[in-house]
Amino acid sequence: MASKSVLITGCSSGIGFDAAHGLRDAGWRVFATARKPQDVERLRDLGFESVVLDYADDDSISQAVAYVTNQTGGTLDAVFNNGAFACPGAVEDLPRGALREIYETNLFGVHELTRQVIPIMRAQGHGRIVNCSSVLGMVPLKWRGAYNSTKFALEGLTHTLRLEMRETGIDIILIQPGPVTSDIRKNSIPQFERWIDWKGSARASQYETRLIPRLYTDSGPDTFELPASAVTKKLRHALESKRPKLNYYVTTPTYFMSVAKRVLPARALDWLLDKF
Secondary structure (H helix, E strand, O other): OOOOEEEEOOOOOHHHHHHHHHHHHOOOEEEEEEOOHHHHHHHHHOOOEEEEOOOOOHHHHHHHHHHHHHHHOOOOOEEEEOOOOOOOEOHHHOOHHHHHHHHHHHHHHHHHHHHHHHHHHHHHOOEEEEEEOOHHHOOOOOOEHHHHHHHHHHHHHHHHHHHHOOOOOEEEEEEEEOOEOOOHHHHHHHHHHHHOOHHHOOOHHHHHHHHHHHHHOOOOOOOOOEOOHHHHHHHHHHHHOOOOOOEEEEOHHHHHHHHHHHHOOHHHHHHHHOOO
16 A cells, blocks of 8 residues: 655755654655755755755645645645744834735635645545644744744634634644744844844843844753653544644743643733743
């Protein structure tokens, strides 16, 4: 029997890299994509079927889907929408261009890939689309407004799609990690330097004492941080269970915040979030 196939985005490091290895080890045929050609070459050297997929480029998405379906004979069992980046900064300091750019990748690109694979899954009568959100798609934290808002939007779009895909044989699933070992903080530094005029901000002293030390100093793992394999474990359940959950939480903070959001009054929740 042929292996089931899965397309994974953002496989250059972190969650995507671990997911590609974990699913391949579990017998899946993995199409591991990345935005940069050099990362695709590295993945190929590791034995993966790999192709460039840049969420910000519609042609790149179409070419990646065409590559996968050419290799499989027109089928695709699953997609793990994982790729994303962050642009740290106070909301009042985020230029329109910064928001436009992060939405192109974190939301619009995910949406476009999803739209392109749904007809394939409809034709074969089954499929699973797993979107990687975050605890920050459930509750916000300061200095992360751009990233928070893309994940809030992704969760709303995913939930709506799930309702619309009922009875189609296509499962729509969310994974919501908290702190997980990855390069997202390091990779966010160029975005911060490009878009945020922190020295000209009314919050310059706060940037200097709070955000910049956290951004540029490697102080080791965050509290409750788990390795990327913790996400892969939940992803395997989402893809292999006969009746997958609708939402998968990863890390203690996600479980804690899901409860806090349900039971605390809004002002009390804001008081709690302000402590982080």
